[in-house]
Amino acid sequence: MSAGPSRPAxxxxxxxxxxxxxxxxxxxxxxxxxxxxxxxxxxxxxNPTTSADGTGQPGKSGASAATLEGTVTVLAAASLTESFDxxxxxxxxxxxxxxxxxxxxxxATLVQQVDNGAPASVxxxxxxxAAEPLDQAAVKDTQSFATNVLEIAVPPSNPGAVxxxxxxxxxxxxxxxxxDTVPCGKAAQATFKKARIVPxxxxxxxxVKATLSKVKLAEADAAVVYHSDVVAAKDAVTGVEIPSQFNxxxxxxxxxxxxxxxxxxxxxxxxxxQGLATVQSFGFGAP
Amino acid sequence: xxxxxxxxxxxxLGVPAALALLLLVVPLVALLLRAxxxxxxxxxxxxxxxxxxxxxxxxxxxxxxxxLLLGTPLAWFLARSDHRATSWVRALLTVPLVLPPVVGxxxxxxxxxxxxxxxxxxxxxxxxxxxxxxxxxLAETFVAMPYYVLAVEGAxxxxxxxxxxxxxxxxxxxxxxxxxxxxxxxxxxxAGGLALAWARALGEFGATITFAGNFPGRTQTxxxxxxxELERDPQVAISISIMLLAVSVLVLGVLRGRWLR
Numbered sequence: 001m002s003a004g005p006s007r008p009a010x011x012x013x014x015x016x017x018x019x020x021x022x023x024x025x026x027x028x029x030x031x032x033x034x035x036x037x038x039x040x041x042x043x044x045x046x047n048p049t050t051s052a053d054g055t056g057q058p059g060k061s062g063a064s065a066a067t068l069e070g071t072v073t074v075l076a077a078a079s080l081t082e083s084f085d086x087x088x089x090x091x092x093x094x095x096x097x098x099x100x101x102x103x104x105x106x107x108a109t110l111v112q113q114v115d116n117g118a119p120a121s122v123x124x125x126x127x128x129x130a131a132e133p134l135d136q137a138a139v140k141d142t143q144s145f146a147t148n149v150l151e152i153a154v155p156p157s158n159p160g161a162v163x164x165x166x167x168x169x170x171x172x173x174x175x176x177x178x179x180d181t182v183p184c185g186k187a188a189q190a191t192f193k194k195a196r197i198v199p200x201x202x203x204x205x206x207x208v209k210a211t212l213s214k215v216k217l218a219e220a221d222a223a224v225v226y227h228s229d230v231v232a233a234k235d236a237v238t239g240v241e242i243p244s245q246f247n248x249x250x251x252x253x254x255x256x257x258x259x260x261x262x263x264x265x266x267x268x269x270x271x272x273x274q275g276l277a278t279v280q281s282f283g284f285g286a287p
Numbered sequence: 288x289x290x291x292x293x294x295x296x297x298x299x300l301g302v303p304a305a306l307a308l309l310l311l312v313v314p315l316v317a318l319l320l321r322a323x324x325x326x327x328x329x330x331x332x333x334x335x336x337x338x339x340x341x342x343x344x345x346x347x348x349x350x351x352x353x354x355l356l357l358g359t360p361l362a363w364f365l366a367r368s369d370h371r372a373t374s375w376v377r378a379l380l381t382v383p384l385v386l387p388p389v390v391g392x393x394x395x396x397x398x399x400x401x402x403x404x405x406x407x408x409x410x411x412x413x414x415x416x417x418x419x420x421x422x423x424x425l426a427e428t429f430v431a432m433p434y435y436v437l438a439v440e441g442a443x444x445x446x447x448x449x450x451x452x453x454x455x456x457x458x459x460x461x462x463x464x465x466x467x468x469x470x471x472x473x474x475x476x477x478a479g480g481l482a483l484a485w486a487r488a489l490g491e492f493g494a495t496i497t498f499a500g501n502f503p504g505r506t507q508t509x510x511x512x513x514x515x516e517l518e519r520d521p522q523v524a525i526s527i528s529i530m531l532l533a534v535s536v537l538v539l540g541v542l543r544g545r546w547l548r
Contacts, residue, residue, distance in 0.1 A: 106518070108518035108519075109518060112517060112518055112521070159401075174415075174418065176418075176500070179501065179515055179518075180519075181515055181518040181519045182518070201502065202417075202418035202500060202502060202505075203418050203499075203500025203501055203502050203506065204500070204501050204502055204503075204507075205500065205501060206496065206501065206514065206515070214500070217396065217400060217402070218401055218402055219396065219400050219401050219402075219417045219418070220418075
């Protein structure tokens with residue numbers, strides 16, 4: 001097909017303009033159809049949204065227990081990134097019919113998203129306090145699956161010469177924390193209060209991985225993150241332990257938001273000996 | 288037959304046009320509907336808001352001044368030159384315009400960070416840019432300058448080139464020509480470019496949080512505060528958003544002569 005009709009060079013015959021108009025009309029109609037399709041698709045995807053924060057059952061719950069099918073949408077605290085990536089891989093290998101979709105962020109952000117109707121089957125949070133703002137009508141079941149403690153992360157070169165929590169009191173040491181609204185930020189504040197230390201905080205990041213990244217890039221001298229983050233970062237950072245009398249421990253709850261069979265299976269897998277071992281291999285403590 | 292065809296094409300164009308309008312307008316209406324108008328004054332009096340407002344106003348003002356001082360000469364060079372390199376420079380300028388701001392933030396970190404291209408040479412002198420208000424200004428300038436330069440260049444291209452020739456034959460230097468003839472004539476273009484750049488700087492989020500971090504009073508600008516407050520008290524976030532929306536509408540009012548004829 002030639003490109004002619006879209007731009008007729010000269011009016012050749014009386015037929016020419018009409019033949020030029022038809023494809024244009026078709027294009028306009030196609031655009032309109034596409035726009036409508038997009039809108040309909042948008043409405044369609046918002047349907048699980050309304051059922052997720054209400055009483056409905058998103059996904060397919062008709063699947064038999066033997067062969068699970070469907071999608072499990074997991075929202076997890078940023079500190080769970082590596083462990084849940086592994087859980088997803090293992091669970092999908094054992095259940096080929098199930099797709100696990102994971103999304104990571106600060107617990108505060110995730111709870112906010114669920115309260116605003118983000119479709120989620122499971123939400124795993126850093127600390128039970130983070131779950132408080134969660135719309136309780138959506139909660140089917142809550143169980144603790146791990147614990148975590150705070151740890152100081154420093155760049156391998158340790159430019160601030162940080163060897164203990166007391167070094168964070170030095171004004172020359174640039175410290176990055178999580179924002180006060182997210183669990184790791186709240187825990188860090190509690191720890192500094194217990195240790196009676198006022199650090200030189202240069203930034204309060206939106207979640208624990210963003211906090212850690214500032215140390216990975218060696219832009220900050222120290223960050224207060226979770227022990228599990230230091231383990232997950234491997235050689236990129238060095239951990240400096242915080243003594244238990246100052247440290248803050250968090251219990252991680254997994255909250256089921258759907259009665260879907262695949263979702264129940266995923267939570268059961270997480271709480272199984274194998275699932276807990278996977279989580280603990282990334283530096284978390286037993287529940 | 289002809290009437291039916293016209294009607295059909297009206298629908299084919301009218302429906303997507305109406306959808307486009309709704310897609311843009313409904314979220315703004317939703318924001319206004321969710322606002323608790325009685326609470327706005329007390330929300331804006333929240334202790335975190337004032338430092339963020341002050342920081343946003345100072346950094347965006349400095350950004351506007353930087354655009355004016357550095358961007359105007361660049362716009363002039365671009366406007367008067369037809370060299371092939373000029374079009375390359377112009378293309379380069381549009382990159383920050385279309386770049387995701389968070390990528391801009393990473394690029395700034397790679398430039399001004401402690402191990403960055405320039406930052407590593409500043410560190411021995413005790414100068415560190417990330418996590419400072421300077422970083423906020425750099426991030427805002429990075430995203431806003433292209434808007435200013437392209438707007439002013441467009442205005443300068445509209446000038447009659449004979450004006451410059453005449454000024455030159457009368458012995459005026461480039462600087463004198465710009466000061467006495469060129470800039471006064473493109474003043475509306477400069478004002479429009481400044482308003483656009485300032486508004487873009489005010490809305491900057493991605494590059495700022497990546498490069499400058501988030502610390503109240505130092506690097507936490509209004510958009511960063513909206514993000515953080517949404518987790519603490521959504522109503523405060525909505526109130527700040529309404530204030531920013533009002534500012535945007537105000538800037539649109541300034542630009543009215545240019546875009547809304």
